[in-house]
Amino acid sequence: MSASELVRPWRGKSPEQRVAERREQLLDAALEVFATQGFHRSRVRDVCRQAGLTERYFYESFAGKEALLIALAERIVADLLAAAAPGIALVERDLDAAVDAASGAVVRSLTDDPRRARILFVEVVGVSREIEDQRRAIIGGLAGVVRAAAAQAFGPWVLESVETELISRAVIGAAQELLVAHVRGELPLDQDDLIVNFGRVFRQAGPIVAAMAGQQDIERAGSRT
């Protein structure tokens, strides 16, 4: 037996890979447990049982169930942004096509598996001051994505304008409200309705920002005289 064989990873995986795999198992388990039992009624042991792992492995990756909830929310957001990216990439060429593609992708990413929307729009709300801060940071980040896309469509001045920050926030707030109402069953909305109205929300921002671009040109011309 050679020296290299002696240090080869167990079952062909490095310890780091196995930690990462167990972390994924715990995130999958949390998606099921938190979405079906509700976060407040879920215990670390429920998640471990669902994952088929002992609590020792839980604390290897997470400080507690709040840290797991945040990691889960971040994964859901990362997945929806990855799903939206090809649509957003169209923004310079065709704003409407970009909005349609990204709206469809985001809504599907959150509602094809409705547990995802439930985690992000119900379970993560108001758990604690720390988690509220994280949730608000996520919303700020999503508004930032909208703003960056608007900058690609309308020009880099968008990133320096407080007004476009407000518009991005308003758009995210509107989109979020539709999803919350959908997840909570407050409205008779199917996925297609949601996609159409999601697109409508984002499309509203275009003409406002475009009008601001015109206004900007006027202000620049004014400042030169």
Added chain:
Amino acid sequence: MSASELVRPWRGKSPEQRVAERREQLLDAALEVFATQGFHRSRVRDVCRQAGLTERYFYESFAGKEALLIALAERIVADLLAAAAPGIALVERDLDAAVDAASGAVVRSLTDDPRRARILFVEVVGVSREIEDQRRAIIGGLAGVVRAAAAQAFGPWVLESVETELISRAVIGAAQELLVAHVRGELPLDQDDLIVNFGRVFRQAGPIVAAMAGQQDIERAGSRT
């Protein structure tokens, strides 16, 4: 001393009036205590001390601090609706004037005393499943006010259209997001910025609903042929 003098109310007030006055004192105290200490860190005794009343008088009006929080949120919403009413009343004659007047009134009602906005957009969020249900009912009610105003402006068909329900929800979601970001100090927004952008959010809905009215006429004409 006559019989009527014997049953006259203490200090000229009936017992019911005194209960109502103490309830108001407790609501005022809760506004201060919950907004400055945070709801989670506030105790019934803190509110009583602020109100200058014993706990016996607290439980005369409220089952506990959650019930007080809900009553406070409802009072804040009732006050903002009362403030918005004269603006909303203009909706049939002049939609833009109505939006401007109502936006200014709502933002001022919530931010002239910033504790009001803090209660409604921070402290009331995610406290418990019951309070979340109440909070969502408030949001649904506000969307209903927007929808009723749209019906006055565009016709009673608005009240039967799921689309206008979605638009009202989206508008409320957008407006709420601006207020939350403002209350939490996430954006460099003064009250005037807030009013302008609040108005912008509500103004967006007008042309969409107007276009739907046109679409409705086409569909009606189609169904007649």
